[in-house]
Amino acid sequence: MENFEPAATIEWMGTAMSFARDVEIYEEGEPADCLYKVVSGAVRACKVLVDGRRHVGAFYLPGDIFGLETGEEHVSSAEAITQCKVLVIKRSTLVARARTDQEVAFWLSIVTSRELRRLQDHLLLLLIQYAPERVAAFLLTMADRLCAGNAVELRMSRRDIADDLGLTIETVSLSFSQIESTGAIELTSTRRIVLQNRSVLTRLSGCSRRSCS
């Protein structure tokens, strides 16, 4: 699936841009004119709720596409978690090209359904009732996406994680400690985590509970 995306198709249409830490890439409600591909760094999609709380809908890592909306407006804001480089692609260009180029049209449908899948997985994650299980699931997902073996270098703060999992920072922090005490992980620093025992983590996370894909 990854090789299906020819550099020529996207990089060719995109413009490289850089964003500093915590800078907004686009805002909720803005017209969704462009879509984006992370080159380096990390991005979060977030919404501010009426009560002042914040919800982080997704984290985007290098290689990920974001900003893809079916409607006319962005439903979330996007912010740079770290200094990052992003490829910006005009939606109109892409759609126009998709009309004639079957490959681009197919790529677009793949990306869309991947995003839908991500949304559904996130919904299932929020149904996990115990905090350590959500955190375990989060860690496993991150480890897979970062493809860095068992050493996970988190780019986001505890607050970001908490707002993603629907928990408080205190609970996230506590969950990390609890999981560490089982020996499943080791926190070499606050944002560097080594997965010591993946099966324990998996059992925790609710591959025991969710219907596995």
Next chain:
Amino acid sequence: MENFEPAATIEWMGTAMSFARDVEIYEEGEPADCLYKVVSGAVRACKVLVDGRRHVGAFYLPGDIFGLETGEEHVSSAEAITQCKVLVIKRSTLVARARTDQEVAFWLSIVTSRELRRLQDHLLLLLIQYAPERVAAFLLTMADRLCAGNAVELRMSRRDIADDLGLTIETVSLSFSQIESTGAIELTSTRRIVLQNRSVLTRLSGCSRRSCS
């Protein structure tokens, strides 16, 4: 938006089918060959989790479209909540027609983005931390969708509601009682609810947590 959908477009392509209560319309993992329009009755989309719990992803009422997937397979099962009539439309027929008929293509994109929106709203609902607030939000949504003024006739069981809101049946039942005691609703029977004070409900469901006393 509703009048945009010409009867000719859909009814013309669809086949009417009837399903008895609790009968499965399609199963998770089945190829998504068709999409469906509820004519009468009610349908639930659900997934069974490995631990035996169940998640109800959505309720579909008369006029709603369901079974629309971006991927090749259905991600949820669909079951008839009550005896119901459904219009079944071959996906291939629709897609083929969308290639030549702009109107059908547009309709398809509208329905897709509506479904995406529904998913996002549901995700936000699960972030509400207090049970009565989730139930209040659920009631308001149902009242709007049923378009029956303030008398809401629920078609689904407490278990269905609980599995939709990520709660237990006991908590849902308790929440109904608690909301009733505030005078915002009245339970004329277990499945018939009259909204007495919509603003109280709205306040409960939405900006309830801070400073909105």
Next chain:
DNA sequence: CGTCATTTTGAAGACTGTCAACGCGCGTGG
């Protein structure tokens, strides 16, 4: 009218959110 499923109510226990204090790392400024 009786039986069974559904719903409601209650009590006890578990977990998370809130509030508060402390420790740590890092950048700035002296």
Next chain:
DNA sequence: CCACGCGCGTTGACAGTCTTCAAAATGACG
């Protein structure tokens, strides 16, 4: 180079809410 301050993360105590377990009450249906 070191001290200080600030943001971030951790830990603890406590209250509140939800889940679990249990039983009674209501309603549906034969």
